[in-house]
Amino acid sequence: MYDSFEHENMKAENLCADFHGRSPRKVVEREINLKPGMPLVKLGEVNRIDYISDKWDDIKRIYEHTFKKKPELFSNADGDVLIIAFGNFSVIDRGILDVPKKG
Secondary structure, three states, X not given: OOOOHHHXXXXXXXXXXXXXXXXXXXOOOOOOOOOOOOOEEEEEEOOEEEEEEOOOOOOOEEEEEEOOOOOEEEEEOXXXXXXXXXXXXXXXXXXXXXXXOOO
């Protein structure tokens, strides 16, 4: 179901480099309170996401993306993790795109 940790780490570093326009400054490992099969609480749909990033030129800016097909918003049972899933989107070098990645 999942690629090896090394392969997933490489994919994450590549996406980070594409998205930010530079190699990752550091790799951070964090524990997220999610396990396969864990029940999730559906909170609703996501209309828009705003995020702050210094992608491409190290200047922090606010980026916003309004979804055409609204993905769903979930929380874990402890209420300390949010998940956006099941939309028709991909994260690419330009940001969030309203078309799933091919392949």
